[in-house]
Amino acid sequence: MERRIILDPGQWIAFMVVAVGAMIMLGPFYFMFVFATHSNTDILSVPPPVWFGGQFVANVQVLLEKLPYFWNNLGVSFYVAIITTALNLFFCSLAGYAFATYEFRFKNLLFMIVMSTLLIPPFLGMIPTTLIMTLFGWMNEPRALYLPMACSALGVFLMRQYISSAIPRELLEAARMDGCGEFATFRHIVLPLTGPAMGTLGLITFITSWNNFMTPLVVMRDMEMYTVPLALRALQGSGQVPWGAICAGSSIAVAPLLVIFILASRRLIEGMTAGALKG
Amino acid sequence: MSAVMERRETPAAAPVKSRRRWLTRKTAPYVFISPFFILFAVFGLFPLLFTIYLSFHYWDPSTGLGGMKWVGFENFTFVLTDDWFHKSLYNTFWIALVSGVPQHLAAIPLAFFLHTRLSRWRNAVVGLYFLPFITSTVAISLVFTSLFSRDYGLINVLLTQMGQWEVAGLRPLGWVFPTENIDWNDPGYTKWVISFVVWWRYVGWNTVLYLSALQTIPKDLYEAASIDGASRRQQFWHITVPLLRPMMFLAITLSIIGNLQLFEEPFILTGGLGPGGTSIGGPDQAGKTAAMHMYATAYIESDFGTASAVAWLLFLIIAMMTWANNKAFKEKS
Numbered sequence: 001m002e003r004r005i006i007l008d009p010g011q012w013i014a015f016m017v018v019a020v021g022a023m024i025m026l027g028p029f030y031f032m033f034v035f036a037t038h039s040n041t042d043i044l045s046v047p048p049p050v051w052f053g054g055q056f057v058a059n060v061q062v063l064l065e066k067l068p069y070f071w072n073n074l075g076v077s078f079y080v081a082i083i084t085t086a087l088n089l090f091f092c093s094l095a096g097y098a099f100a101t102y103e104f105r106f107k108n109l110l111f112m113i114v115m116s117t118l119l120i121p122p123f124l125g126m127i128p129t130t131l132i133m134t135l136f137g138w139m140n141e142p143r144a145l146y147l148p149m150a151c152s153a154l155g156v157f158l159m160r161q162y163i164s165s166a167i168p169r170e171l172l173e174a175a176r177m178d179g180c181g182e183f184a185t186f187r188h189i190v191l192p193l194t195g196p197a198m199g200t201l202g203l204i205t206f207i208t209s210w211n212n213f214m215t216p217l218v219v220m221r222d223m224e225m226y227t228v229p230l231a232l233r234a235l236q237g238s239g240q241v242p243w244g245a246i247c248a249g250s251s252i253a254v255a256p257l258l259v260i261f262i263l264a265s266r267r268l269i270e271g272m273t274a275g276a277l278k279g
Numbered sequence: 280m281s282a283v284m285e286r287r288e289t290p291a292a293a294p295v296k297s298r299r300r301w302l303t304r305k306t307a308p309y310v311f312i313s314p315f316f317i318l319f320a321v322f323g324l325f326p327l328l329f330t331i332y333l334s335f336h337y338w339d340p341s342t343g344l345g346g347m348k349w350v351g352f353e354n355f356t357f358v359l360t361d362d363w364f365h366k367s368l369y370n371t372f373w374i375a376l377v378s379g380v381p382q383h384l385a386a387i388p389l390a391f392f393l394h395t396r397l398s399r400w401r402n403a404v405v406g407l408y409f410l411p412f413i414t415s416t417v418a419i420s421l422v423f424t425s426l427f428s429r430d431y432g433l434i435n436v437l438l439t440q441m442g443q444w445e446v447a448g449l450r451p452l453g454w455v456f457p458t459e460n461i462d463w464n465d466p467g468y469t470k471w472v473i474s475f476v477v478w479w480r481y482v483g484w485n486t487v488l489y490l491s492a493l494q495t496i497p498k499d500l501y502e503a504a505s506i507d508g509a510s511r512r513q514q515f516w517h518i519t520v521p522l523l524r525p526m527m528f529l530a531i532t533l534s535i536i537g538n539l540q541l542f543e544e545p546f547i548l549t550g551g552l553g554p555g556g557t558s559i560g561g562p563d564q565a566g567k568t569a570a571m572h573m574y575a576t577a578y579i580e581s582d583f584g585t586a587s588a589v590a591w592l593l594f595l596i597i598a599m600m601t602w603a604n605n606k607a608f609k610e611k612s
Contacts, residue, residue: 014392021389022407024479029410031433032422043425047440048433091314098311102304110312117319120327121540121597123570124590127333127577128326134340148322151315182307211415213543218578229417236421236551243425250418257414265406268413273487276533 032254035247043243059248066235066245069224073231074252076142076220080227081209084146088205089198091151096159097190101172111160118153118275122214130218144219145227149209154275155201161274162197163190200271203260207268210257228253334587341581354588364589366564367572368596373470374545374568375538378477382534383527385478386485391519393486394493395511405490408483416480420547423476427463427548435460466565473545473566477538485530492526493519528608535604539597542570552579569593 035043038053064070098104099111129148138144167190175185216227226234232249235242261268302310334354336347358364389408393401411419426433435457442456463472496519504514545568549561559575560567567575573593577586 011396014396018389018392018404021385021482022404025407025411025483028419028422028426028479029414031426032418035422035425047436091318095312095315098308102308102311104305104308107308110316114312114315117323119536120323121536121594123540123542123573124327124330124594125323126574127583127586127590128330129322130340130577131329131333131583132322132326148318151318153315156312156315176304182302182304186311207413211413211417213415213417229415232417232421233547233551236424236547241425243428246421246425250415250421253415253418258410261406261410261413265409266402269405269409269487272413273484273491276488276529277491 029254029258032247032250035243036251038244040240040242040244043247055244056248059242059244062242062245063235063249066242067223067231067249069226070231070249072224073226073228076225077210077228080142080145081206083142084149084209085202085205087146087150088152088155089202092155092201093159093163093191093194093198094186095151095156096161097163097186099156099160100164101167101169114153114156126214126218129215133219139219140222140225141219142225145212145215146209148215149205149212152205152208155205157275158201158271159194159197162194166197167193196267199264200267203264203268204271207257207260210253330587330590333584334591336584338583339581340583347584350584354585355592358585358588358592363564363567364569364572364592367560367567367569370470370545370560370564370566371539371541371568371570374474374477374541375535377470378474378481379531379534379538381478382481382485383530385482386489386530387520387523387527389482390486390489390493391515393490405483405487408486410483411480412484416543417547419480420476420544423472424548424550427472429460429462429464432463434463464562466561466563469549469561469566473541473548476544476548477541480544481534481537485534488530488533489523489526492523496522524608528604532601532604535600536597539600540570540593541568542574546571546574569596 034049034052036059037056038049039055039058042049042053042055067073095114099107099114129144133139133141133144136144171189172185175189180188211229212227213229213233216230217233220226220230223231223234228249232246232253235246235249333347335349335351337350337354338347393404397404427435429435438456439460442459443450461468463469500518500522501514504518509517545560545566549559549566552559558564559571559579569589570593573586573589576589577583
């Protein structure tokens, strides 16, 4: 059914508006990368640069002068994000499996409690987080960041949806007939079949942890233990603002997200909206 | 499957089974969901209840747990009569409205356009608009701070070039665009800048929500309408908009909840903790939201009791606004 579409002026305007909108969406990213490759004097000239320059390495050096622990911060961010992701994949799939395939008392009530925790606004947890981490002596410890987020409600929901639709009950019954224990059934039958949902959940968790700002802000006090967003924030403040270095650091912080997004944007969008749509 | 078969035949399988005898079909689901509930109890519920307790006390954390003093409702009466809290609430509602309403006004037509006009490029365009939503708020807010800076910021350069554009000695665009650099840090502009960045960040998210709702509207409704001679615009107003109502309710609810607790965008855009780490919210605290007020009370003034009261009051306000929105939607239909 190939047919030529002839556009009237109104439709042309609509296309133009959508295209300009897309440029507004992409612009800040583009200029972040461009400014990351220019020196401060270039950026602060009129008109500012609009194409890539050759100062990226110099900017990273300025960044390292201002933030001597930046590579460390990058490591903390990666470490926390990876552990958070691993814990979520395990705990959420286990809980999602229980909600999807077992019949047990209070199942619906318990599931409602899980979903209602999504409504608790994050700012409400800020002061309590400081308190509890001080109490446990976990200030400046990565576990203060990954343990509270080790099993997200959205993850439980996503895994429940996927397991109940993708894994036939007969398969589980057959495994049990063969004498497979409860955990072994999960480990050897269910887990290998949850690949796609695990992928989505893993990426969402990684991104959420990577971008998290509020929790590190109140539990990471030593520069050395800052996560990347926290380190970048520390560049603000008095004196000459090193825009080139800030943009270089921001580019490094955003780059992993862009890679993930380019590889899996559809899956991510579907996974992130699923909780809002069906929950 | 083959893994299971092998396991059953190896002699080692028997002891593994007996070791997990407590894990029966009855107990297993409770064990499997327990990590969520244990983690939530320790890191979610207990601390939340503790802040309720704390909101009735005066407490400076540097005095240790023994330094708490019962003050009854004093924290709440103080916050409710505090001008700074009022101001932060005003800022919060201002930004929520100015960034929130255009989000939906842009997202609904955009979703409709993507749904009806694009097919091959739809996912790519949706992806472009969604990108701001998944990127680091801090990183991107810092970039915006640079773009909005007064003397050399790209946005000022663009705007003033439009404003100074001359045709035959006249400046035809001078009345829309500024002819001189705007100081975006000025209290009069701070909230506009924050609102723009928030709008920029959430338009794509809302578009995706509306797009998914549009995709559930049956195509034959439109076909029937066009056979009856309804124009595209009429179809939009008489089929699409009414059927989008449930999604509008959900998306607006999410916007209310999200916009009333803004923290990261205004925090970074107004310069974080400011010079010396003692001020927050920029000049005249024009960009200080209620969540930032809570943060400042706890972490700058070291008054955790009052900060807890601010947190719970803000929570109540969000709950009330959500409830009011619910009511408004129900009454109209």
